[in-house]
Structures are given as C-alpha cells and as structure tokens.
Amino acid sequence: MAATDRITMTMRELDRFKVIQSVVDGLLKPWRAAQRLALTTRQVRRLAARLREQGAAGLISGRCAKPSNHRIDAGIAVRAVAIIKERYSDFGPTLACEKLRECHDVLLAKETVRQLMIAAGLWTPRRQRTPKIHQPRNRRSCYGELIQIDGSDHAWFEERARACTLLVYVDNATSRLMALHFTATESTFSYFEATRHYLESHGKPVAFYSDKYSVFRSTRAATTGNRVTQFGRAMYELNIDTFCANSSPAKGRVERAHLTLQDRLVKELRLRGIQTMEAANTYALSFMATYNAHFAKPPRSVFNAHRPLRDDEDLDAILTWRVMRKVSRSLTVLNDRVIYLLEDTVANRKLIGRYLDVWEYPDGRIEIRADGAALRYVPYDKLSEIDQGVVIEHKRLGHTLQVAQALQAQRDNRRVSGSPSRTNRGAKVRSKERAPGTKKQREFTLDDLNAAVRATCCTPAGPVPASDSRQPPCR
Template identity: 45%
Template structure:
C-alpha cells in the first residue's frame, strides 16, 4: 500500500482512538474530546479494528460529488462563453447564460470554470504593481502639475480647484493658485506667474487632462497639440503625460497633504473666498518649503530665464485658432458671428484663414499676417439649452454660468387654459355658492317677468 493522505482531523481521531484501544482513555472522554457521540466513537473503533487506521478517512474522499454538474453541461457552457461572452465577468456571463440560453449556472461555479480555462483572472492575479521611481537629480528638471477640486474653504465658501506645481527633485511647492475650475486660461495664468518667479523648467509632468493632451486622435486642428501644449512648445518647455495616477504620485500625495494642512490653515485664518486665499498662499508655501523640502542630488538650478517681452508672453499664453472667412467677411467664434470691417486688407480675405487671439480677460484680437483687423460682433444671445460636451472637471463652472444666465432671464408667466383659449368672463353669470334669492339682478328679472304676465292678463 502506498502513501495515504489524511487530514489533521483524521490524524487527531486516530491518536485519540488508539488511546481508547490501549485502555489509556475511556470512550466517554474520547467522545468529549472529539466532539462526537459515544455511538459514533464505538463505530470508529469498530472500523479501526476491521479495516485499520486508513478506514478512518471519509469514504467520499477522491470521488466526484453526487451533485456535480455533468461534463457535458460544463463543456456546453464554456463553449457559449467562448463564443459570445469572452470579455464578460462571471456574474454577467451567468446572468446572460440564464436569460438568453436557458442555462442556469451559479456565478461561483462559472467563475471556477472560467479561471481554469484562462478566461478570467482573479483580483489578486489582475493586481498591478508600480515600482518606486527615484527623484530627479536637479532642481527645475521636472515639475509635476495637477489640479485638485475640493471644498478648500469648507462651509465658508464655494468649492473650487487648487492648481499645484511641485518640483520633483526637492518636493518644493513651486506655485499654488485657487481657480474656479481647471481650464486652459487658468493654467495660463498660473504658468505666467511661475515663469516670472522661477523661469522656464526643463519639463512639466501632468495627467491626461484635455488641457494637456488631445483626447481625439483624429482631431483636425491644433497640429496634434492643445493650446497649453502649443504655448509650452513656443517657450521650449517639454510636456509629459503620465499613464496613471501612481506615476505622478508626488503631486497626488501633495494634494492629499494640502487637503489636510491647507484646509485647517485657512480655517484658522478665517479665509472664505478665493481672492483672500490666493493672498494667503505665498506665506503658506514659504513655511511649507522651509520645513519639508529636501536637498537635491545635484545643486544645479535648471530653470532658464525668459528673454521675452511682456507683450510677447501674453501673446503666447492665449488661445490661438484659425478661422475661415466667408463671402460676407464673417466667421464663427464661440457661437458668435465676427464681422470684419471692409477695408483694402479684408476685401482679399474671402476664402482665407485669419488667426484669432483670445485672452483670459475676454479680449479678442483678429490678425492676418501679424496685422490686427477691425471687426464687430454679432451675438444672437443664444441660451445654453443645446447638448454641449462638458468635461467633468469643468462641470461646476459650466453649471454656475448656466445658473447665472437663468437668473438674468425674466420669469415666464404661466397661462391658464382659459387664457390660452381666449375666454374672458363677462361677470353676469352667478358663480358657485351665490344666493339667488337675494341677488339684485335675479330679483329685477323676476319682477320684470311678473309685470309682463300682469299686462298680458
């Protein structure tokens, strides 16, 4: 006889029953230790005497279950899963097998089948690991940027977003700013302050927000880059987009730290609006950097000074687009019609493209080969009722704008059905609950009728 595998419970039973056989323990004590009845202990002793210690094992060990699903049903279910539900999870696949194919299989049974067939991986098997990355060696070599939407002022003000610039080599807070939402203009303003204060870094590291990366692969305009990416290209600054949140973990952890420390500092200073908050941030950054910034591996500062005129920087940090001029010397811009004034220059622009410069303060400049063109705006005052595509991070700003426009419009008067049909009450009919006996009009008509009858008689 070869080796026989036994469970720990069977080995314990054999040890206790051998003591009973050797008269070192009573049957009642053995039943108490094994948590069995005396009759069951007597049966086990009889099995040991006749079949040996191996007979203690359960008879069903190594045998298939009597309630097992047949191999034919299993093969049929897995065939359906491979043909129709390859990318389904076990729960959804079990529901569809029951609804569409009339095959009822529990989700856990189907999970085991799909795991054995290699069609499903458990959460542990699907887990991915992000290896730690060393800091950059020099200050200004890589700056991580991100926006964090939070109730920074708690109940004292509205929620807003905080733009965070963190140096990767030192962990220093380079730039902070409260804005209503993450947009190209808000990042332009933060970038302008950063460049004036520190200079141009080698590269920025961000997520895949549409401000930094073109979401559509087949986008027509922009030459494959966003307005922010175009501005960084003109400033000779590289932009890198992370594939996951863990890749830019330094700024993500900084957001979590600021949501704890900065919120409490604003509470102690009794600050409840963005203007006062932005005035408070420089002192907060100086104190934070003095306490928590680290020394880089190299002491070089890779920030480059900006040799640009202020007007040139303003022209770079704006939205620049090309617009087609129609036969009426007009073109569309943000749901408005821009009408170029007729001059010697604009007469030859029909069928050509002009360049628009949209600034953060609302100004719009239309240019042709660097020459500014005079224009007028024809606005139809369209209401925001169309189905516009809105990013999640700009939803709060868009809803606030819609609410502001709705409050400006007059409240519509709701007409009743009688007013819609043109009915006007004449006031001669007695209404409900009216006293007919004492109504002067009814009494006058009754007296007139009676006098007519007396005259006829």
C-alpha cells in the same frame, strides 16, 4: 526572595542576576563578570555584596515602579487633550503640536502629543493601519529639471464657500511647492495664469509633467494623431517640454502633496477665516514658505535648471487660445458660436476666403489677426437660447450656465406668480381682462434676457472687455 515575588525582574536584570550569582558562588572571577556585563570590577563587587545581603531584589533598580522624573504634569496633559478635542480633533500629531505651541503656549514634544492623541482615540498608530506598497522612484537630480503639475478639486474653504480647484506645481528633485493657485475650474486659461506666475517667479523649467487631462493632451489624439493642445503649443513656443504620465502614481510627488495640502492647508485657511480665492492666493505665498521649510529635500546637484525668459518671449501673446477661422463672403468670421463682423474695406475684402488667426486672451479679449495685425470687428452672439441636449464646449460652459440659470429663475418666477405661459392660452386671454385704470406690466422676454447677458459680457463694438481671468471667458 519575598521581594522578588512582588517585583518582576526584566530580562536584563535576570541575566545580571545569573552572572552575579556565579560570582557569589565562586564560579566566576569578578573581573571576568565585569567584562560580560560591561561594568567595572568595583561595581560587580558592589552588586555581589548587595545580592548576599538583600537577595535577588537587591539587583532590581530603585526606580522600578516609581514615576519618571521626566513625566509631564497631569494638568498640562489634560489641558492639551481638551484643546485638541475642541479645535484640532482632525489634525495630525505634528500639526497639532505646532498649533499648541504657537497658539496656546503649550510646549510638548511631538511624540508626547502623539501618545496623548492615541490614548484619547484621536489618532491611529501607523502599525495598526493597512500597509501600503510603494515602488521606488528616483528623484531628478537638479532643481527645476522636472515640475509636476496637477489640479485638486476639493472643498478648500469647507462650508464657508463653494468648492474650487487648486493648481499645484511641485519640483520633482526637492518636493518643493513652486506655485499654488486657487481657481474656479481646471481650464486652459487657469493653467495659463498659474504658469505665468510660475515663470515670472522662477524662470523656465526643463519640462512639465502632468496627467492626460484635456488641457495637456488632446482627447482626439487617437483619431487625428494631433496631441498638441493650446497649453502644449504655448509651452513649445517657450521651449519647455511637456510630458503626460501614464498613471497617477507616476506623478506621485504632486499626488502626495495633494493629500498634505487637503489636510494642512484646509485647516490653516479655517484658522485664518479665509473664504475667498483672492485671499487664499495671497496667503499661499507664506504657506509655501512654511511648507517648504518642513518638507523640502535638498537636491543631489546644486545646479539650477531654470532658465530666464528671453526678451523676445512675450507672455501676453504666447499664453493665448489660438485657432484658425475662414473669412466668409459677407466679411464675417465664426468662432465659438460668435459671429465677428469685419469692416467693409478694400483691404478686408482681399481677405475673403482666407484663414485668419483668432486669439483669445485670458482676460476675455478677442483679436482677429491678419498678417500680424489686429483687425477691427463687431461681435454678434449666435447663442440666443439654450436647447436641451445641446453640445457645449468646456470653454463656453461658463456663459451657457449663466444663461441657463437666468432662464430657470424666469420660469420659476412665472410659475410662482401665476403669470401666463405660452401654452396656457386661456390664462393669457384672462390676463387681458384687467380692471380699468390698471397699468399693464411688461413681461421679461427671452430676447431681453439674452440682450442683458450679452451686455454684461460683450461691448457693441470692438474687443470684449476684461473679465474674471480665473474662469473661461464668456461672451
């Protein structure tokens, strides 16, 4: 029994010891003990003989207190932990295991990497985390029956570039990523562009499920009763229903996808050195294929609810911003702080007092339509300067910020160089007293600034040229 003092028996070995001891004492038949221990009678007789010769220590496994035959090499474990600390310290065990295999030829099991990261303090086990409460929510049965859409404003390129927005489309039945689109801001035109790519790739789903953002639900719905937005009107023309969730957990598929993307996609962009939205949109296609291979679920029904686009459904005309504007007596149309001068013709004079359709395309083009035909016009920007506290619409904000930044740069340059301001009359008088022969420098005025901004955003006549379709077009 000296061996038992040095080696501790497990509960299973202790139960086996009691049964074999009963066989040695003659209290239990060997065949009966074999039934209790799920062993053969011959094995029970061997264990009884070992107990008589060696005591209780004879029933302990010979592998006890010895290293496992399946243990990993200590050098490989140290190398794996060093690589993870250096390059993948904020990775999860699953993704870190994949990167060790793909990039460093370190072949380890996912659970082995998890245990190594836990021992190194790089990962917290799930049992030690605060538990979360999740209510059951059944998936839709068909692929393409319900698509959850949402935008995630995040530092996708970390310190390499400015933060931007990622528009995410997730199928409710399978959790598949249907579309990923990087854009500067979450606007109607951004969703128009992303939805166009979706429709051309997959077809028309039954419905889109979103939050109560102003792109999907009018902010004045409580007062006016009109909940149809430009995005909702476009989807209605395509015969696609749109629904708004009452809370974020209601669209949990896309919310959960945000967490995974903010972890995996950010690191994949970092490893590939991607720092522009154009390159990220190109890489998104291969990332979605890898993501769906890992996380997509099979639908309960094999039926695909997507419908093809009809020949009479023109996406160029449907995915536009449409408003109604009245023609004044001077043949002008005011829309979004811009006055459009119509040609003085007999046909156009008949339009005085009528409401015309003003269509704004994602690429910045403006069309004024009467009876289905586009009219010729000359734009005149009414926004000549920035007033403090002025109310600016979201779709106009990009142009306003450009003007504000240019004005601020002009004021800073004037202050640094000591140029005379409008209120410093004494300095203005002294500035006129120059040495003979010096050339008078022309001051860059506010009118010059606005003219330069309009020149970059508008042409002197005709439609507005194409601009960056990812941002609300400026004029």
